[in-house]
Amino acid sequence: MGEIKLTDVKKSYGAVDVLKDINLHINDGEFVVFVGPSGCGKSTLLRTIAGLEKVTGGEIEIDGKRVNEVTAADRGLAMVFQSYALYPHMSVRQNLAFGLENSNMPKPEIAERIQEAARMLEIEPYLERRPGQLSGGQRQRVAIGRAIVRRPTAFLLDEPLSNLDAELRVSTRAELAALHARIGSTMIYVTHDQVEAMTLAHRIVVMRAGRIEQVGTPLELYNTPANRFVAGFIGAPHMNFLSGEVQEVETGSVTLVIGGGHRLTVPLADHKLRGHKLKAGEKLTVGIRPQHITLENNPGSLPVKVRLVEALGSETVIHADLNGEKLLAVVQGQKQIVPGDEVHFSLAGAPLHLFDQNGLRVKGA
Amino acid sequence: MGAAARFILRRKGGKGWHWTDIVTWVWLTGGLIIMFGPAVWLGFSSFKTPAALAEFPPSILPYVTSQATVEGYDKPLQLFNAKMPDGSTRVLAEVRRIGIMSQMVDPKAPGEIVRININDRQPVRTLSFATSNYTEPFVHFDFLRYLWNSVFVTVTATLITLVVNSMAAFALSKYEFRGRSAAMLIILATLMVPLSVIMVPLYSIISSLGLFNSLWGVILPTVATPTGVFILRQYMLTIPDELIDAARMDKASEWQIYWRIVLPLTAPALAVLAIFSVVWRWNDFLWPLIVLSRRELYTLQVGLSIYSGELNVQWHFILAMTVVTMIPVVLVFIFLQRFITTGIAGTGLK
Numbered sequence: 042m043g044e045i046k047l048t049d050v051k052k053s054y055g056a057v058d059v060l061k062d063i064n065l066h067i068n069d070g071e072f073v074v075f076v077g078p079s080g081c082g083k084s085t086l087l088r089t090i091a092g093l094e095k096v097t098g099g100e101i102e103i104d105g106k107r108v109n110e111v112t113a114a115d116r117g118l119a120m121v122f123q124s125y126a127l128y129p130h131m132s133v134r135q136n137l138a139f140g141l142e143n144s145n146m147p148k149p150e151i152a153e154r155i156q157e158a159a160r161m162l163e164i165e166p167y168l169e170r171r172p173g174q175l176s177g178g179q180r181q182r183v184a185i186g187r188a189i190v191r192r193p194t195a196f197l198l199d200e201p202l203s204n205l206d207a208e209l210r211v212s213t214r215a216e217l218a219a220l221h222a223r224i225g226s227t228m229i230y231v232t233h234d235q236v237e238a239m240t241l242a243h244r245i246v247v248m249r250a251g252r253i254e255q256v257g258t259p260l261e262l263y264n265t266p267a268n269r270f271v272a273g274f275i276g277a278p279h280m281n282f283l284s285g286e287v288q289e290v291e292t293g294s295v296t297l298v299i300g301g302g303h304r305l306t307v308p309l310a311d312h313k314l315r316g317h318k319l320k321a322g323e324k325l326t327v328g329i330r331p332q333h334i335t336l337e338n339n340p341g342s343l344p345v346k347v348r349l350v351e352a353l354g355s356e357t358v359i360h361a362d363l364n365g366e367k368l369l370a371v372v373q374g375q376k377q378i379v380p381g382d383e384v385h386f387s388l389a390g391a392p393l394h395l396f397d398q399n400g401l402r403v404k405g406a
Numbered sequence: 407m408g409a410a411a412r413f414i415l416r417r418k419g420g421k422g423w424h425w426t427d428i429v430t431w432v433w434l435t436g437g438l439i440i441m442f443g444p445a446v447w448l449g450f451s452s453f454k455t456p457a458a459l460a461e462f463p464p465s466i467l468p469y470v471t472s473q474a475t476v477e478g479y480d481k482p483l484q485l486f487n488a489k490m491p492d493g494s495t496r497v498l499a500e501v502r503r504i505g506i507m508s509q510m511v512d513p514k515a516p517g518e519i520v521r522i523n524i525n526d527r528q529p530v531r532t533l534s535f536a537t538s539n540y541t542e543p544f545v546h547f548d549f550l551r552y553l554w555n556s557v558f559v560t561v562t563a564t565l566i567t568l569v570v571n572s573m574a575a576f577a578l579s580k581y582e583f584r585g586r587s588a589a590m591l592i593i594l595a596t597l598m599v600p601l602s603v604i605m606v607p608l609y610s611i612i613s614s615l616g617l618f619n620s621l622w623g624v625i626l627p628t629v630a631t632p633t634g635v636f637i638l639r640q641y642m643l644t645i646p647d648e649l650i651d652a653a654r655m656d657k658a659s660e661w662q663i664y665w666r667i668v669l670p671l672t673a674p675a676l677a678v679l680a681i682f683s684v685v686w687r688w689n690d691f692l693w694p695l696i697v698l699s700r701r702e703l704y705t706l707q708v709g710l711s712i713y714s715g716e717l718n719v720q721w722h723f724i725l726a727m728t729v730v731t732m733i734p735v736v737l738v739f740i741f742l743q744r745f746i747t748t749g750i751a752g753t754g755l756k
Contacts, residue, residue, distance in 0.1 A: 088651075091651075091655065092654075093651050093654065093655075112654075113651075113654045113655055114654060114655070114656075114657040114658070115657075118655070119655060120651070120652070120655045122648045122651065122652055123648070124646060124648050126646065126648040126649045126651065126652035127652075128649065128652075128653075128667060129671065130670040130671055130673075139653070139656050139658070139666075140655070140656030140657055140658075143656055143657040143658050143659075143662065144657050187652075187656070191656075
């Protein structure tokens with residue numbers, strides 16, 4: 042069991058509010074990723090769930106029981122820290138045993154659990170070594186092992202891959218996903234890397250400045266971001282934003298004028314914008330993912346000036362300029378384009394996202 | 407030439423001498439003499455006889471003037487290399503000295519008295535180590551009893567110091583509470599209060615606790631040291647808080663966090679403090695002198711003062727016993743010095 046429910050959770054350090062009214066329901070066995078820029082409060086939220094920080098308001102429930110007053114030790118959770126926080130003066134075996142010894146578990150059972158976790162994580166050969174004699178990847182496994190032996194109701198992972206090199210990060214990410222599939226416990230994972238979030242999560246919680254911006258599956262967030270922030274945060278390279286003005290509202294679509302007098306028609310299922318109808322003259326922001334832009338010169342395509350070309354082999358990233366607004370396109374294959382060229386970006390068929398002046402998504406877009 | 411010699415002898419000026427080379431050599435050589443001179447002098451002088459100690463000008467090495475028993479004289483006579491008027495040199499024994507003239511005899515032919523100007527004779531001296539300086543105090547002086555008292559005071563005080571100071575340091579470095587910095591500041595401020603200021607109140611406290619004339623009276627007032635708290639706290643601040651969080655998640659009690667996580671990781675700083683504490687307690691003189699008035703409770707340092715306290719000052723014993731009292735301190739340094747270096751270099755704990 043590992044159901045965690047947060048109701049109006051608040052946390053402040055003096056006058057600084059770090060968490061503002063967090064409401065979240067995490068189901069048993071779910072892999073939830075908290076993602077957001079640094080300083081958004083995601084680590085603090087994790088630490089309040091762990092019991093390492095006391096909340097200033099609201100309620101935390103684990104499996105239906107209020108745990109606000111329960112200490113970190115007794116919440117039955119295990120945590121993997123960013124720095125791994127292995128005890129440097131103890132061997133790997135002692136590191137794994139420490140938590141179990143503290144809960145007065147009989148020695149044979151401790152040995153058994155360590156053996157099992159060591160086998161699962163393939164750290165058996167290093168059990169007698171000290172953390173200082175292990176590589177980054179091995180330390181990371183030990184840190185996860187220390188959580189596994191506890192058989193916690195939920196795992197809390199605080200940026201566990203950030204100290205690994207890029208290659209190891211990819212393989213460990215896959216192992217972590219496999220581990221979750223095998224153990225089936227609830228996992229809460231904090232990261233600032235949206236790729237990790239997209240690949241691992243059942244549900245992603247996007248946070249900014251102490252608030253939850255959106256909760257949803259990776260594809261929900263990608264396809265229908267609730268606001269400009271989420272739209273810009275999820276997806277790499279991030280979404281292009283063009284400012285425009287409503288020229289005409291029709292049934293099923295809205296026509297905007299964007300920089301340079303270009304007209305852009307956005308299909309719209311429901312042209313109501315947070316309660317009120319879209320009107321001509323309203324300022325909106327259009328979002329286009331770089332991957333949806335094609336290099337075609339057809340009616341309605343945008344003439345842009347190329348600033349920088351990043352040839353990645355399989356795809357080409359083009360940094361371009363449209364009347365002073367930056368526009369990024371990722372096109373498949375290799376293109377003979379150099380900075381200074383004038384090319385046409387076609388948005389035909391691209392899903393377009395509309396955001397109002399407060400950055401909120403226009404419903405139906 | 408070995409690598410060590412090359413390292414020591416290398417110069418900025420390459421083959422020539424840059425002025426900084428000269429300054430460096432003068433400075434370092436001077437420093438070496440100032441630092442090591444007294445220790446070397448002490449070491450050698452502890453083997454001198456009282457007569458050799460009183461000699462002027464003093465010598466570094468322990469020389470003994472050779473003596474010979476000459477027929478017709480009751481006491482042994484001192485031997486000199488005397489320059490004869492004809493320019494030859496003979497070994498003569500001095501019978502007596504009158505003014506600037508010395509009356510001497512040839513030990514082989516004691517009948518004839520030779521008069522020599524005292525400037526024309528040099529004493530015959532041989533290197534001799536008066537080991538009795540060391541052996542005699544063990545017999546006459548209650549050395550072993552004083553040694554035991556000193557060891558007891560030093561070891562007990564050091565252990566208590568480490569425990570008490572590390573607890574204070576743990577609280578001051580790992581717990582957030584109102585007035586934490588103020589508490590630290592007050593502790594550090596006590597560094598400015600010298601013993602002589604608090605001696606009288608401390609004495610009355612010790613006396614009213616009934617610890618007068620007890621080794622515990624020497625130990626207890628010294629165990630809480632601001633320096634120790636400061637050293638340990640600064641070191642503990644470098645221990646990542648995530649380790650403590652991890653221990654909390656691992657169901658460790660606060661005592662276990664202190665005892666099993668923080669204390670082992672503070673070992674380098676504890677070693678430094680242990681060295682300091684051993685040296686302080688071993689060398690303590692004034693406070694034990696005040697608290698202890700019964701001879702059998704004396705520590706070594708107080709016991710040593712007996713030699714100068716009675717009718718005359720027996721420097722040869724004092725010097726020898728000073729060397730003996732230095733040995734434990736030197737040993738502590740030799741065995742714990744690697745902790746001092748790791749203590750300085752190892753703050754980059756990952």
